[in-house]
Amino acid sequence: MNWTLFFQMVIIGIATGSLIALIALGYTLVYGIVELINFAHGEVFMLGAFFAGTVIGLTGVTSENSTIQIIGTLLLALLACMVFSAVLNAFIDRVAYRRLRNAPRLAPLIAAIGFSFILQNIAIYWKGPNPLIAPKILPREFTQYNILKEWAIFGGYFDDKFIRFMAKDVLVIGITIPLLIGMSWFVYRTRIGTAMRATAQDREAAALMGIDINRTIQVAFLIGGALAGAAGMVALIYNNSARFNMGFQYGLFAFTAAVLGGIGNLTGAVVGGLLIGLIWAMSDGWMPTVVPGWGAQWTNTVIFSILVLVLIFRPAGLFGKATTEKV
Amino acid sequence: MSATAERESMLKLNDVHSYYGQIHALKGISIDVKEGEVVTLIGSNGAGKSTTLRTISGLLSPRQGEVLYKGNNIAGTPAHKVAGMGIAQSPEGRRIFPRMTVLENLQMGAFVHGKVDPNDLARVYDLFPRLKERVSQKAGTMSGGEQQMLAIGRALMASPKLLLLDEPSMGLSPILVEQIFSIIKDINKQGTTVLLVEQNALMALAVASHGYVLQTGQIILQDNAKALLANETVRKAYLGEE
Amino acid sequence: MAVSSVQARTEAFFAERKAESNDRLRKVLIGIVVVSLYPILDQWLGFGLLGSLIPILMYALLAMGLNIVVGYAGLLDIGYVAFFIIGAYAQAFLTSPNSFFIRQGLVPGFVQNFWVAMLFSWVLAAIFGVLIGAPTLRLRGDYLAIVTLGFSEIVPDFFTNAAGITGGPRGIGQIAKPPAIPLPGDRSISFSSTDHVSWFYLLLAVGVLTLFMVTRLYDSRMGRAWQAIREDEIAAASMGIPPVSTKLWAFALGASFAGFAGSVYSGYVQSVYPDQFQFSLSILVLSMVILGGIGNIYGVLAGALIIGSFDRILAVKLTIPLNALGRQMESWPGIFGDLGSFFATHSLTADRFLIFGLALVLVMILRPGGLFPSKQRAAEMKGDDDNFEFDDYETNQTVRSARRKEA
Numbered sequence: 001m002n003w004t005l006f007f008q009m010v011i012i013g014i015a016t017g018s019l020i021a022l023i024a025l026g027y028t029l030v031y032g033i034v035e036l037i038n039f040a041h042g043e044v045f046m047l048g049a050f051f052a053g054t055v056i057g058l059t060g061v062t063s064e065n066s067t068i069q070i071i072g073t074l075l076l077a078l079l080a081c082m083v084f085s086a087v088l089n090a091f092i093d094r095v096a097y098r099r100l101r102n103a104p105r106l107a108p109l110i111a112a113i114g115f116s117f118i119l120q121n122i123a124i125y126w127k128g129p130n131p132l133i134a135p136k137i138l139p140r141e142f143t144q145y146n147i148l149k150e151w152a153i154f155g156g157y158f159d160d161k162f163i164r165f166m167a168k169d170v171l172v173i174g175i176t177i178p179l180l181i182g183m184s185w186f187v188y189r190t191r192i193g194t195a196m197r198a199t200a201q202d203r204e205a206a207a208l209m210g211i212d213i214n215r216t217i218q219v220a221f222l223i224g225g226a227l228a229g230a231a232g233m234v235a236l237i238y239n240n241s242a243r244f245n246m247g248f249q250y251g252l253f254a255f256t257a258a259v260l261g262g263i264g265n266l267t268g269a270v271v272g273g274l275l276i277g278l279i280w281a282m283s284d285g286w287m288p289t290v291v292p293g294w295g296a297q298w299t300n301t302v303i304f305s306i307l308v309l310v311l312i313f314r315p316a317g318l319f320g321k322a323t324t325e326k327v
Numbered sequence: 328m329s330a331t332a333e334r335e336s337m338l339k340l341n342d343v344h345s346y347y348g349q350i351h352a353l354k355g356i357s358i359d360v361k362e363g364e365v366v367t368l369i370g371s372n373g374a375g376k377s378t379t380l381r382t383i384s385g386l387l388s389p390r391q392g393e394v395l396y397k398g399n400n401i402a403g404t405p406a407h408k409v410a411g412m413g414i415a416q417s418p419e420g421r422r423i424f425p426r427m428t429v430l431e432n433l434q435m436g437a438f439v440h441g442k443v444d445p446n447d448l449a450r451v452y453d454l455f456p457r458l459k460e461r462v463s464q465k466a467g468t469m470s471g472g473e474q475q476m477l478a479i480g481r482a483l484m485a486s487p488k489l490l491l492l493d494e495p496s497m498g499l500s501p502i503l504v505e506q507i508f509s510i511i512k513d514i515n516k517q518g519t520t521v522l523l524v525e526q527n528a529l530m531a532l533a534v535a536s537h538g539y540v541l542q543t544g545q546i547i548l549q550d551n552a553k554a555l556l557a558n559e560t561v562r563k564a565y566l567g568e569e
Numbered sequence: 570m571a572v573s574s575v576q577a578r579t580e581a582f583f584a585e586r587k588a589e590s591n592d593r594l595r596k597v598l599i600g601i602v603v604v605s606l607y608p609i610l611d612q613w614l615g616f617g618l619l620g621s622l623i624p625i626l627m628y629a630l631l632a633m634g635l636n637i638v639v640g641y642a643g644l645l646d647i648g649y650v651a652f653f654i655i656g657a658y659a660q661a662f663l664t665s666p667n668s669f670f671i672r673q674g675l676v677p678g679f680v681q682n683f684w685v686a687m688l689f690s691w692v693l694a695a696i697f698g699v700l701i702g703a704p705t706l707r708l709r710g711d712y713l714a715i716v717t718l719g720f721s722e723i724v725p726d727f728f729t730n731a732a733g734i735t736g737g738p739r740g741i742g743q744i745a746k747p748p749a750i751p752l753p754g755d756r757s758i759s760f761s762s763t764d765h766v767s768w769f770y771l772l773l774a775v776g777v778l779t780l781f782m783v784t785r786l787y788d789s790r791m792g793r794a795w796q797a798i799r800e801d802e803i804a805a806a807s808m809g810i811p812p813v814s815t816k817l818w819a820f821a822l823g824a825s826f827a828g829f830a831g832s833v834y835s836g837y838v839q840s841v842y843p844d845q846f847q848f849s850l851s852i853l854v855l856s857m858v859i860l861g862g863i864g865n866i867y868g869v870l871a872g873a874l875i876i877g878s879f880d881r882i883l884a885v886k887l888t889i890p891l892n893a894l895g896r897q898m899e900s901w902p903g904i905f906g907d908l909g910s911f912f913a914t915h916s917l918t919a920d921r922f923l924i925f926g927l928a929l930v931l932v933m934i935l936r937p938g939g940l941f942p943s944k945q946r947a948a949e950m951k952g953d954d955d956n957f958e959f960d961d962y963e964t965n966q967t968v969r970s971a972r973r974k975e976a
């Protein structure tokens with residue numbers, strides 16, 4: 001058994017998993033409050049990645065610029081993507097889902113599927129059908145930087161042949177964790193977050209408390225969109241490319257994560273995201289070395305099977321009834 | 328009689344019609360609630376009592392007619408705005424937030440004010456000592472009667488001018504029913520106007536100064552509470568006398 | 570109370586529907602005659618559209634099948650293509666000399682015939698419908714939709730990856746076509762891919778047969794049960810209609826028609842490979858059902874015709890004038906800027922899914938019953954959104970909590 005590879009895949013799995021968790025939170029927030037599977041959420045993420053490409057391109061900052069400029073640009077792009085995707089998500093709610101609040105629940109779902117196709121086509125108009133290559137903003141030294149090898153505390157024990165813990169992985173996790181903390185602070189500590197939780201539990205009673213339901217739902221879409229936008233930017237940097245159809249796979253993987261964690265459950269979505277990230281990395285990278293005939297081409301099958309099996313046998317998620325607080 | 332005539336009208340419904348889709352649930356309701364009064368709406372199941380309260384609180388907007396609150400027509404105003412005007416409702420079936428604690432539920436009641444007034448909280452604990460014992464219990468795990476107290480307490484946390492109570496005695500043991508009605512009296516004495524919907528007509532008419540009898544979306548009878556208690560139709564239909 | 574009112578409404582509705590459907594039958598027969606004369610017209614006027622009509626007829630088959638699931642039983646299946654693939658591959662496995670199963674000698678000779686294999690594919694798809702439906706039909710509607718989607722991703726993945734059996738990404742070729750039908754004299758009707766006229770009539774016959782079966786189903790006890798379940802599952806269950814098996818019938822029958830269409834398709838193109846079948850095909854068919862008129866078979870046929878002809882004919886034909894217009898605009902760069910060159914080179918075929926997506930959204934918002942709505946379905950899809958946003962929130966809440974308890 002190749003333990004080096006195994007741990008390498010754990011690191012990759014955690015990085016992609018935290019990305020998936022960001023997207024999964026958007027599904028879970030929206031589902032928790034309006035009981036809608038926002039099928040277009042993956043596309044909101046994908047357009048966030050496209051937007052990141054545009055913003056970074058516009059600033060003209062490249063890996064040649066100073067570190068401060070690079071960091072500043074990345075932060076600016078992150079913020080811009082979050083705003084962009086947040087507004088896009090809320091816009092879709094405003095023009096379509098809100099009108100369907102009292103229709104049977106399949107009506108907004110069908111509209112969401114429609115939107116998913118519309119957004120994919122907009123993406124093709126925008127950047128073409130071929131993969132978009134990420135702007136060269138991270139210096140080569142940085143992308144090649146292996147913390148385990150370079151940092152003195154590891155005593156030069158590891159070389160590149162052993163596990164690499166790349167600066168890029170740190171970047172992903174470093175962006176994700178503050179966002180997760182910020183979001184739970186928002187949901188549990190702010191007035192509007194409280195309104196969201198109340199609305200999710202009993203919409204009508206919440207209205208009687210003086211909560212503006214439509215605005216609260218809109219905020220859920222805004223936050224979900226913002227997280228998807230951040231994930232989009234991170235994905236572009238991490239994968240070095242983005243494509244118009246990436247929202248479908250990421251979206252379904254993230255939805256699987258949300259279902260795995262118990263849809264509506266914020267902590268569950270994060271745990272589910274990490275799990276799916278790990279499964280993804282293991283199936284792609286590690287399983288082929290242990291299971292003869294295994295290959296990355298089976299990953300989709302594995303994850304969709306998990307989705308189907310969890311929905312059938314544990315529709316309340318892995319943690320079942322004993323969920324912590326829902327949205 | 329002379330005392331009530333001088334009082335300002337706090338809430339007035341003029342010929343209100345409300346619908347659920349095709350269902351015509353209120354067919355021209357007119358009621359008048361004066362400041363400082365307890366007014367009760369009684370009637371059989373499906374008469375439209377809850378619908379009347381929902382129309383006042385903005386959960387439902389009437390297709391026709393006026394809802395005058397302190398002289399302003401609030402018909403069709405969304406519920407969250409009505410809540411901000413000082414009208415609180417303890418809805419039918421309690422509708423507390425099950426995954427929040429008792430304290431959080433009470434805090435939700437004060438949502439319109441932004442922050443909790445300790446005096447309001449003290450008053451609620453004073454009226455319902457049981458809630459104080461259970462502050463950190465998840466509301467969904469409380470007994471039906473406790474949930475009912477919480478629902479009323481939550482409405483009081485808004486320190487409303489007008490309190491709409493939808494069957495506050497439902498599911499309570501006889502002793503608790505007595506208590507609830509005396510609490511309603513207390514609340515009223517402390518200056519809150521109350522519009523009370525009740526199945527328990529006897530008790531309701533005992534605390535109210537005025538009553539309306541609803542039947543299939545229309546008011547068929549109205550009078551001061553004492554007169555209604557003596558009224559033959561009321562006695563037959565709602566007090567179970569033959 | 571709710572139960573008896575549903576029952577009464579249902580009875581009245583069915584009486585009315587019988588009368589309507591006799592009237593319809595006459596119109597449909599006229600329609601069939603007109604359509605069956607089309608090849609002659611096509612030849613006279615030199616349209617050359619027969620080849621494009623064949624896929625449209627296949628869409629119509631799929632749309633009629635999906636309508637059973639989505640329209641009649643109210644189950645949102647967004648992975649319908651899965652059963653189409655199963656039918657198509659079943660046909661290939663049973664009739665292609667390259668088939669793993671034939672090479673292993675597992676397929677009796679008489680089955681290796683287009684018509685016999687078609688029946689087998691039909692049944693096989695239905696069996697898969699049951700296998701997938703049985704564990705999942707208890708799920709709430711939106712979860713069911715996602716399960717069907719997940720399943721429709723797994724199926725083509727399987728056919729891609731299990732290369733030893735399925736031929737992998739390159740698929741299976743040399744699938745049997747229908748044997749030629751000998752005519753008096755030396756002539757015969759043959760079914761190679763270029764015999765548009767024979768295929769047109771074959772598909773028309775299959776389509777009419779499907780239409781006949783689907784309408785019969787709708788008017789049967791089963792159709793009545795589907796409607797009751799769709800309107801109110803709990804009330805229906807208390808009337809003695811078993812929800813899961815009723816839904817299962819719809820799911821399996823819907824699947825069987827997709828398998829049927831798949832096997833015909835397979836015989837027409839004579840080779841199958843996984844890339845032919847994508848999620849977008851499920852959505853294409855779904856938009857036919859929804860645009861045309863969910864639950865109304867004639868509306869659905871109209872939807873298949875509209876969307877199918879855009880997909881197969883109009884997108885190509887309309888690109889020509891668009892490009893011409895673009896070239897004109899190019900000579901006025903001051904006014905139109907880059908728009909001219911965009912139009913000059915743009916192909917509308919690239920916009921198909923933009924348009925189908927828009928159709929889904931717009932129909933849901935503006936005309937939830939579709940262009941040709943079935944009366945009561947339109948009312949249901951609209952919901953009671955009279956003047957208040959939460960009108961039936963309470964009712965929904967009650968129904969939901971009842972479902973939760975049930976589950």
Ligand SMILES: Nc1ncnc2c1ncn2[C@@H]1O[C@H](COP(=O)(O)OP(=O)(O)OP(=O)(O)O)[C@@H](O)[C@H]1O
Nearest residue numbers: 347350352371372373374375376377378960961964
């Ligand atoms: N959400 C709804 N959708 C459709 N009809 C409704 C809805 N809510 C109430 N109704 C109908 O409106 C009418 C009045 O109902 P309402 O709830 O106001 O009665 P009520 O007097 O409060 O009865 P109860 O004493 O049983 O609470 C009834 O016929 C009821 O069936």
Ligand SMILES: [Mg+2]
Nearest residue numbers: 376377378419
């Ligand atoms: Mg009531």
